[in-house]
Amino acid sequence: MTTFIHRRAGVSELNDLIESAPDEIVTLDDDHRRSLGARFRAVPASGHRRIDAWNVERAGEPAHAFRWSPATTRRTLGNAALRRLLRDPLCGVLDAINREIDDQLMRDVAGYAPRASMASWLASLHESELALVRADATNWALQMHEIALGIELPWRVCASDAFYDIARARTTLRGRQDLEVTLPDRRVLLRIRSGSPGKSSGPGLRSDLTIATLSHPHGVAPARMIGLWPESGVCLGVDGTMSDLRAGARDLVRTAVAQQRQRQQVAA
Amino acid sequence: MPTLTDSPRNVMEALRGDRSRRPRTDVTSAPGLRAMLEDGIFDFWTSAPATPVIVRASSLCNANASTDIALSNHARLRGVLINQLVRLFSVGATITSAFDDAFRAWRLEVNGGELYEYAQRLDGDDLARLATDVTSHYVTLSRALGTIPAQFQPRSAVRASVMLSGGTILLRDVIDLMVGTTLGQVANVALFDVTTSPLGAGAERSMRYHALVQTLRSGVVPLRTSVFSSATGEMWTLDVDAELLRRSVVDVLETIRAMVQHT
Structure with missing residues (x-):
């Protein structure tokens, strides 16, 4: 049963x-x-x-062919930002998201990001597109933080x-x-x-x-x-x-x- | 009795208000409101429809529950682009060109659909007209919105989908901007909706609907609900209380009844 x-x-x-x-x-x-x-x-x-x-x-x-989008990156970035936030409580959610995105961009610049990875996709985005990714990841992180703080x-x-x-x-x-x-x-x-x-x-x-x-x-x-x-x-x-x-x-x-x-x- | 205020000096100031005068967090009203809705639906429900009845904020604005044919693709696209700008604002993005930035951000999210095809078909003149339109709305919005502090925990395009009557009725909603958290001793969630139309009679119903759906979704009554018109720069704000939520329940029941009769 x-x-x-x-x-x-x-x-x-x-x-x-x-x-x-x-x-x-x-x-x-x-x-x-x-x-x-x-x-x-x-x-x-x-x-x-x-x-x-x-x-x-x-x-x-069969699922649709995968493509990176704000919706497919929000969980990865949001959860990573929340882990960062727990390590450094002085850092705000938006700061943590910005730092996660910066880390990804650094990986791409340093040549550690494979093609078709999230890092290389983020590096290809315009500033306003990146802001939208940030907005989606912030929504996810804030929502998850709110749930977690209630536990x-x-x-x-x-x-x-x-x-x-x-x-x-x-x-x-x-x-x-x-x-x-x-x-x-x-x-x-x-x-x-x-x-x-x-x-x-x-x-x-x-x-x-x-x-x-x-x-x-x-x-x-x-x-x-x-x-x-x-x-x-x-x-x-x-x-x-x-x-x-x-x-x-x-x-x-x-x-x-x-x-x-x-x-x-x-x-x- | 809730009060309507208009044209604030600063939107965030109006949304957050005086912290010392906020009511205690209300976590007890949501089950009662849900029960009122369920009972109300049961009173006129004869048989379950084949497809779920979907209620949106726009359904409440249209008395006959039909789509407003006057709502052109141009106006819809303008509204969508202004919403994208609110999203960019919420994370403190620097906007250099309102139309280009909003259009790029929107294109990143959509992959098809009627509006997408409409946008693809726009020629140079139409695009220029749309760009001018979006920029003028953006100027009004940015002046009122100012900077959104990160400590207010702004969330943009917050979706909600509340099922009623065993899933045969869906209350759907998207809140353009939400600040505050449901945790804490005092109510501090403020809902902010942006419209590119002038504020009319439907706007107040729509504000109440946002508050109701947010209450049902999170189980916590928000502090305020507001709507801002980027066409006129006018803003209406309502403090959310039990009476406002009950009125919204009545609005929703009337809308569902009309939709069921219409189909």
Whole structure:
């Protein structure tokens, strides 16, 4: 039996959702990893495939070609700015965003930025376009800071998303995570998304939960994975139970199968 | 009773007001307002529509809930470009050429659509006319807006989408500029909307709608809601209170009823 919790995204509701995370800690061991790997290897891959919660929510439908835009850079810049802000509390949010962008531009000038990277894209922008990128990243950082400051337990901004490579299956799983809240003996992960949650948001959250567990060095599952949609004022949660982890893994494998079928149809 | 003020010396001054006179943060009204909306919808709802009914601030301005055909592409594009300038202002960008900067910023975000195609088709004369128009609105806006201090935590183009009645009704909104935070002991979120039209009867409904949707979205009642006309330099500001939000609930219910009957 899987879990699914729906709440308003108010400060007290979010704190209740974090504090009521289940006490039982679930762990994925080597047998689970081997079993998942075998299932992915059974799905033929024409190239290296990357699967994330968005692919799961879209049932493996091919996404539009990626292009850099203010919307695709805001989370990276916003989260990095927030980490900088926590290291240096005297720095304001806008200052932190400016410094992050300056760092990216420096990387490009120094020749460390690959072509098609965010740094080289930012370097190609006009001053007014860069200001728009800054405005979008500031929105993201302020919104996330506001959410984080409302959390009563210790929290940190995740250093990166969760990545898990499946050996000999040419597959990389990417789990989105923005904030980690530490409770005694367990952790709760928060993921922030724009727009409104849809019917497939539950499976998306479960996939992120599974990937976060797989990428943990000891396979320890977060007690709860919470998805926040600040635009709608809604948050959804799934618990780190074995049923939810299994459901998440099944959805990831199904997505790989759906992607492969769609590729075959396109090729035919 | 909320009061309307007009033509401030400085927009930020009017939005933030006297800190010592701010009310305590109201986190209790949102569930009641949502319940009023849900009950109101239930009273006239006969069957769920096939597609969700989408309410926007513009829906409240049009009494018959139809699109105003007088709203030309030129006016819409001008409005979009002025909104881009507000976004650039919010991060303290230096604007050298209002039209060029706004147009560049807008082109970075859009990748198609009716307005994009309209902009592509503009010839030299039309572009010059639009540029003059945008520049004149920008001058009015920049004089009133001044510098937005970073400590006010300005956020631009803040989107909201509140679902009602099991997702069959969507209240959508975009707030051009929002300053302040929902955290804290006293209310300090101020909403600022910019329009390139002169302020009319619909503007007040639209201000109330912004306050209502922001309350439903965040669960916290904002301090003020305001609208600024870059055509006339006029600004209306309302302190948000329970009465204003209740009036907005009535506005929204009337609009939904009209939209449902219309379809």
